[in-house]
Amino acid sequence: MSDFIQANLPYLLAGISVGGQYALIAIGYTMVYGILRLINFAHGDVFMAAGLIMVFAAASLPMYISIPLVIIVTVLLGFVIERVAYKPLRSAPRMSVMISAIGVSYLIQNCALYFTGGLPRVFPSIPWLTDTVTIFGAITKRVTVITPIITLILVVALVLFIKKTKVGMAMRAVSRDFQTSQLMGIKIDNVISMTFIIGCFLAAIGALLYFSNYQSVIPTSGSMPGLKAFVAAVFGGIGSIPGAVIGAFLIGIVENIIKGVGWTTFSDAFTFVLLIVILMVKPTGIFGEKKTDKV
Amino acid sequence: MSNILEIKDLHVSYGGIKAVKGITFDVEEGSIITLIGSNGAGKSTTLNTIAGLIKPESGSIFFEGNEITGKDPNFIVSSGITLVPEGRKIFPDMTVLENLKIGAYLRKDDLSDDIEWVYSLFPRLKERSWQLGGTLSGGEQQMLAVGRALMSKPKLIMMDEPSLGLAPIVVRDIFSIIREINKQGTTILLIEQNANMALKTANHAYVLETGRIILQGSGEELLGNESVRAAYLGS
Ligand SMILES: Nc1ncnc2c1ncn2[C@@H]1O[C@H](COP(=O)(O)OP(=O)(O)O)[C@@H](O)[C@H]1O
Ligand SMILES: [Mg+2]
Numbered sequence: 464m465s466d467f468i469q470a471n472l473p474y475l476l477a478g479i480s481v482g483g484q485y486a487l488i489a490i491g492y493t494m495v496y497g498i499l500r501l502i503n504f505a506h507g508d509v510f511m512a513a514g515l516i517m518v519f520a521a522a523s524l525p526m527y528i529s530i531p532l533v534i535i536v537t538v539l540l541g542f543v544i545e546r547v548a549y550k551p552l553r554s555a556p557r558m559s560v561m562i563s564a565i566g567v568s569y570l571i572q573n574c575a576l577y578f579t580g581g582l583p584r585v586f587p588s589i590p591w592l593t594d595t596v597t598i599f600g601a602i603t604k605r606v607t608v609i610t611p612i613i614t615l616i617l618v619v620a621l622v623l624f625i626k627k628t629k630v631g632m633a634m635r636a637v638s639r640d641f642q643t644s645q646l647m648g649i650k651i652d653n654v655i656s657m658t659f660i661i662g663c664f665l666a667a668i669g670a671l672l673y674f675s676n677y678q679s680v681i682p683t684s685g686s687m688p689g690l691k692a693f694v695a696a697v698f699g700g701i702g703s704i705p706g707a708v709i710g711a712f713l714i715g716i717v718e719n720i721i722k723g724v725g726w727t728t729f730s731d732a733f734t735f736v737l738l739i740v741i742l743m744v745k746p747t748g749i750f751g752e753k754k755t756d757k758v
Numbered sequence: 759m760s761n762i763l764e765i766k767d768l769h770v771s772y773g774g775i776k777a778v779k780g781i782t783f784d785v786e787e788g789s790i791i792t793l794i795g796s797n798g799a800g801k802s803t804t805l806n807t808i809a810g811l812i813k814p815e816s817g818s819i820f821f822e823g824n825e826i827t828g829k830d831p832n833f834i835v836s837s838g839i840t841l842v843p844e845g846r847k848i849f850p851d852m853t854v855l856e857n858l859k860i861g862a863y864l865r866k867d868d869l870s871d872d873i874e875w876v877y878s879l880f881p882r883l884k885e886r887s888w889q890l891g892g893t894l895s896g897g898e899q900q901m902l903a904v905g906r907a908l909m910s911k912p913k914l915i916m917m918d919e920p921s922l923g924l925a926p927i928v929v930r931d932i933f934s935i936i937r938e939i940n941k942q943g944t945t946i947l948l949i950e951q952n953a954n955m956a957l958k959t960a961n962h963a964y965v966l967e968t969g970r971i972i973l974q975g976s977g978e979e980l981l982g983n984e985s986v987r988a989a990y991l992g993s
Binding site for chain 1: 809810811830831832835836840841843847849850851852856859860861863864906910
């Protein structure tokens with residue numbers, strides 16, 4: 464048994480780590496869905512864009528400027544996407560907004576293609592984060608160990624923010640009922656923007672951690688992690704933050720254990736089998752809302 | 759006393775379908791005014807338009823002498839008008855206390871005195887302070903909706919059918935609270951299908967029928983009116 468754990472420790476660590484990265488993306492999906500009932504297909508691409516912005520920023524700027532810059536620009540990108548592509552469709556059928564989201568997704572990928580010339584770009588190694596460490600005899604990068612810690616700190620901060628602050632209360636109100644929220648004096652557009660800002664902030668952090676591990680960025684780099692984070696959000700019950708986080712860690716760990724036992728080819732397939740199973744067995748996910756209100 | 763609210767020739771439609779067809783009425787400061795009418799008469803549409811949720815087609819709305827026509831709800835609330843919406847619409851997964859706090863969303867000052875004041879009006883809410891809104895009974899939810907509206911310290915509070923679906927004894931409680939709130943200085947614009955209670959409570963009443971005001975007078979006058987008795991009081 465302990466031999467098994469010893470042998471699989473690197474995979475387990477990698478799983479927890481990538482799970483944390485998926486979680487940081489999944490929160491963006493689940494929060495936006497919670498408030499707009501929109502699956503924001505562009506979210507994975509925003510994540511990729513954050514990675515790419517880091518590539519270009521770090522090429523000419525020191526780390527202590529590049530990192531905050533990436534976070535700020537990604538947050539701005541999310542804010543602008545919402546204002547330009549989703550806000551004008553506020554009273555349009557939900558399908559129109561979804562189509563707009565798919566359009567934004569392709570637009571970001573195409574811009575990335577233009578800026579990279581289609582070549583994989585090497586992600587700068589962030590000192591300290593990419594140093595090698597030994598943990599329980601397993602050799603890994605420090606980012607592997609740091610990711611779940613950062614993720615948990617951010618998730619706890621976010622949950623407290625939503626539960627305890629006035630803005631958080633407004634977010635809960637708007638995700639329940641637009642009209643009544645307006646009657647309280649809440650400006651729903653501001654609350655929706657706030658949701659995108661938080662989602663993109665977390666995706667930017669997730670990107671810095673993820674690409675530190677995977678080393679290169681291509682225009683479609685956001686697709687797979689985005690899809691897995693989305694499945695994590697569905698698994699956890701889309702709209703639920705703790706659900707998305709649990710789903711993300713589960714997917715990260717299981718896919719790496721599958722790699723550990725030598726079935727690497729099937730590690731991605733697991734995510735999709737999981738999606739199909741949830742949709743068949745419990746479409747509302749483990750923490751999903753019981754009633755489908757606001758339809 | 760002056761008019762706190764003046765509605766002039768208000769027209770409202772939903773994508774071409776006219777719901778309110780040119781209504782004019784005033785709400786005197788410090789009074790209880792009621793708008794009665796059967797289902798579909800345009801009562802909720804009128805209140806939602808004043809609250810800024812719907813933009814009118816034409817006509818104007820003045821509050822304390824200033825035009826507020828077509829302003830957004832945020833502006834309306836901050837000017838001092840609150841709506842207790844039809845069906846109460848409390849936030850079911852927030853606690854009673856949170857529901858009260860969100861009613862004061864635009865306020866920056868200390869809320870504790872006003873929370874105590876609302877709890878003194880509705881002792882049942884105080885006992886249930888930590889309970890989720892969704893677990894309250896219909897009557898308690900209505901009390902919470904009224905309490906939540908009071909938390910914004912409105913000058914004018916509009917209520918859309920507060921008695922809807924409540925047991926008669928609870929309706930009496932709600933109406934006595936309405937009178938109490940009015941006595942403490944808040945002007946009230948009340949919409950009801952329950953014409954009997956509303957006319958007994960109101961200083962002045964308007965009868966709305968298919969988007970038009972067809973009759974007005976003091977509460978007593980309308981209670982004595984033949985056609986009102988036939989149409990709304992079932993006698
Ligand atoms: N959202 C809406 N879309 C279209 N028509 C509506 C809408 N809301 C109300 N109406 C119509 O407007 C008219 C007035 O409705 P309403 O103001 O809700 O009446 P009341 O509150 O007096 O029962 C009705 O004919 C109703 O069908
Ligand atoms: Mg109505």
